[in-house]
Amino acid sequence: MNEFELINRFFKASLEDHRVLLGIGDDAALIAPIDGNVLAVSTDTLNEGRHFFSDVPPFTLGHKVMAVNLSDMAAMGAVPRFALLSGSLPDADFDWLSAFSRGFFALASKYRVSVIGGDTTRAAQGGRSFTVTIIGDVPEALALKRSGATTGDDIWVSGTIGDAALALRAMHNDLCWDAPDLARLRARLETPSPRVELGMALRGLASSAIDVSDGLTGDLSHVLKGSGVGATVFLSALPADPVLLKCLADEKTRSLALSCALAGGDDYELCFTAPPENRAAIAALSTTLNLRLSRIGVITDSQKLTVVDEQQNPISPLPASFHHF
Amino acid sequence: MNEFELINRFFKASLEDHRVLLGIGDDAALIAPIDGNVLAVSTDTLNEGRHFFSDVPPFTLGHKVMAVNLSDMAAMGAVPRFALLSGSLPDADFDWLSAFSRGFFALASKYRVSVIGGDTTRAAQGGRSFTVTIIGDVPEALALKRSGATTGDDIWVSGTIGDAALALRAMHNDLCWDAPDLARLRARLETPSPRVELGMALRGLASSAIDVSDGLTGDLSHVLKGSGVGATVFLSALPADPVLLKCLADEKTRSLALSCALAGGDDYELCFTAPPENRAAIAALSTTLNLRLSRIGVITDSQKLTVVDEQQNPISPLPASFHHF
Numbered sequence: 001m002n003e004f005e006l007i008n009r010f011f012k013a014s015l016e017d018h019r020v021l022l023g024i025g026d027d028a029a030l031i032a033p034i035d036g037n038v039l040a041v042s043t044d045t046l047n048e049g050r051h052f053f054s055d056v057p058p059f060t061l062g063h064k065v066m067a068v069n070l071s072d073m074a075a076m077g078a079v080p081r082f083a084l085l086s087g088s089l090p091d092a093d094f095d096w097l098s099a100f101s102r103g104f105f106a107l108a109s110k111y112r113v114s115v116i117g118g119d120t121t122r123a124a125q126g127g128r129s130f131t132v133t134i135i136g137d138v139p140e141a142l143a144l145k146r147s148g149a150t151t152g153d154d155i156w157v158s159g160t161i162g163d164a165a166l167a168l169r170a171m172h173n174d175l176c177w178d179a180p181d182l183a184r185l186r187a188r189l190e191t192p193s194p195r196v197e198l199g200m201a202l203r204g205l206a207s208s209a210i211d212v213s214d215g216l217t218g219d220l221s222h223v224l225k226g227s228g229v230g231a232t233v234f235l236s237a238l239p240a241d242p243v244l245l246k247c248l249a250d251e252k253t254r255s256l257a258l259s260c261a262l263a264g265g266d267d268y269e270l271c272f273t274a275p276p277e278n279r280a281a282i283a284a285l286s287t288t289l290n291l292r293l294s295r296i297g298v299i300t301d302s303q304k305l306t307v308v309d310e311q312q313n314p315i316s317p318l319p320a321s322f323h324h325f
Numbered sequence: 326m327n328e329f330e331l332i333n334r335f336f337k338a339s340l341e342d343h344r345v346l347l348g349i350g351d352d353a354a355l356i357a358p359i360d361g362n363v364l365a366v367s368t369d370t371l372n373e374g375r376h377f378f379s380d381v382p383p384f385t386l387g388h389k390v391m392a393v394n395l396s397d398m399a400a401m402g403a404v405p406r407f408a409l410l411s412g413s414l415p416d417a418d419f420d421w422l423s424a425f426s427r428g429f430f431a432l433a434s435k436y437r438v439s440v441i442g443g444d445t446t447r448a449a450q451g452g453r454s455f456t457v458t459i460i461g462d463v464p465e466a467l468a469l470k471r472s473g474a475t476t477g478d479d480i481w482v483s484g485t486i487g488d489a490a491l492a493l494r495a496m497h498n499d500l501c502w503d504a505p506d507l508a509r510l511r512a513r514l515e516t517p518s519p520r521v522e523l524g525m526a527l528r529g530l531a532s533s534a535i536d537v538s539d540g541l542t543g544d545l546s547h548v549l550k551g552s553g554v555g556a557t558v559f560l561s562a563l564p565a566d567p568v569l570l571k572c573l574a575d576e577k578t579r580s581l582a583l584s585c586a587l588a589g590g591d592d593y594e595l596c597f598t599a600p601p602e603n604r605a606a607i608a609a610l611s612t613t614l615n616l617r618l619s620r621i622g623v624i625t626d627s628q629k630l631t632v633v634d635e636q637q638n639p640i641s642p643l644p645a646s647f648h649h650f
Binding site for chain 1: 346347350351352353354355356357358363364365366367368369370371372373374375376397398400401403407409411413441442443444446447448449450451452454456458459460461463465468470471472534535536551
């Protein structure tokens with residue numbers, strides 16, 4: 001199968017968006033902007049052996065490759081519209097690619113994202129690598145930047161935190177749980193739900209936002225640095241899976257649980273800040289979206305991040321976040 | 326060095342474009358479209374061991390990674406504006422990355438392309454891989470698509486064809502030449518010149534265009550298929566380096582030379598079609614741009630591609646083009 005057959009078979013979904021003036025099959029795609037909006041553009045790479053296991057089910061990997069990019073749009077309050085998918089592959093495994101593309105396009109279709117381009121190449125050395133570039137719409141004034149947090153703002157997080165990291169630990173056999181617990185957490189790792197609807201609904205409500213991809217404290221630190229502020233986060237307010245809560249309460253597993261909750265990446269929840277007067281609106285949003293939204297801390301003028309434990313003592317040092325290098 | 330330090334040190338160039346509303350450092354960049362234009366978007370991946378040698382000088386590789394993407398903008402008649410650079414790296418080699426980024430940004434700066442995002446990841450397995458997504462502007466009606474060629478149009482190509490493939494052969498020791506010849510051809514392989522100015526100037530003159538990245542006959546075939554036409558190309562009209570012409574004239578090397586000229590990729594010249602009444606304008610353009618533009622054939626209604634040799638006999642079979650798989 002050559003590159004063009006691969007693209008035609010797996011990566012060329014039907015284009016329904018009238019803004020796609022020219023799709024896959026030319027030197028570049030042509031897309032029409034929307035008056036009054038600017039374009040949000042982001043890219044993310046997932047590498048075999050680094051971001052995913054070699055034996056990950058290809059359908060879930062296809063989902064995740066799209067999900068992590070949708071999550072960046074969510075974190076900007078942008079509507080995802082267009083994506084380009086590049087895959088470096090050591091071989092052309094028909095069954096594997098078929099399942100991968102089904103997972104990828106199922107999630108793309110859910111959010112009506114048109115795949116407008118890509119590049120399929122052979123990786124002469126090493127494993128699979130996927131890079132997606134995603135493009136979305138947002139009115140400039142409503143974009144959720146990392147620089148908008150101010151002293152006194154609440155800090156919020158969606159869903160539960162640390163699930164994906166906990167699943168990773170379990171799959172590495174650091175821990176042993178019941179099968180239903182493991183399946184639930186593993187789904188959080190392998191098929192994360194990008195919070196696209198939340199991001200769009202937070203326009204005008206949140207003062208800043210980021211997605212939790214590298215770990216809560218690390219990602220929140222980017223907001224603090226971007227906004228020139230500090231924060232206090234309350235461990236007892238962190239929304240967590242029952243398994244994580246149990247691990248936190250057990251001295252033997254507390255350190256691991258703290259690491260998952262505070263520094264575990266890959267959850268793709270949104271961490272955002274908002275002025276206290278928006279609490280009711282955010283609570284209402286939680287109901288509307290059927291999505292847990294938890295107030296976990298407050299922005300301070302201290303220029304540093306403090307996480308306090310159940311006894312209000314600062315946790316020091318904080319667990320280290322995921323580093324790509 | 327972690328991901329953020331890497332990005333800050335190597336991949337965060339100064340942003341001067343007022344249309345970059347938010348650059349590297351948030352979940353996504355924000356860019357402003359231009360009224361009346363649409364956006365051309367394309368992505369290209371280069372993998373170690375497949376698209377470049379492990380020992381390629383990093384400065385020239387940085388140049389080439391940007392050049393192949395600029396070439397896609399040229400082939401659409403688009404003005405390149407924004408780029409996202411993703412690198413999967415087995416290690417953080419300071420000197421190597423420094424030279425790579427100098428090559429990359431030198432060419433980006435030449436065309437005033439703002440680097441607005443990227444992702445730096447560790448490749449757990451295998452060699453380096455770079456994916457660039459490039460975004461440019463073009464008025465929709467003037468975009469150079471692959472579908473616009475009509476019977477009777479001339480077929481043109483810029484520069485010389487087959488140089489990069491010939492250099493590859495020499496580096497593989499299939500051939501032995503004088504050092505100056507090898508240096509000239511190797512520069513064509515390693516530091517190709519994207520024909521951005523030509524692409525923009527062909528707006529309104531050319532009926533279709535494509536860049537010669539995978540080989541002349543293969544790339545021209547995409548135009549023929551996209552336009553529903555055929556073509557006759559005259560081998561004697563192909564613009565080629567003196568070394569290639571010498572190889573063509575020598576029975577021992579003719580087959581190799583034919584393969585380089587007709588199916589050699591990586592030249593990043595433009596192949597375009599235009600109605601005969603535009604010949605004078607295209608000749609004038611050649612002078613203005615100081616760039617050789619050669620009329621190599623004609624579009625026919627035959628639905629197939631024929632290349633005729635010096636005696637006007639069809640060459641059959643045609644050499645096979647570069648396949649990514």
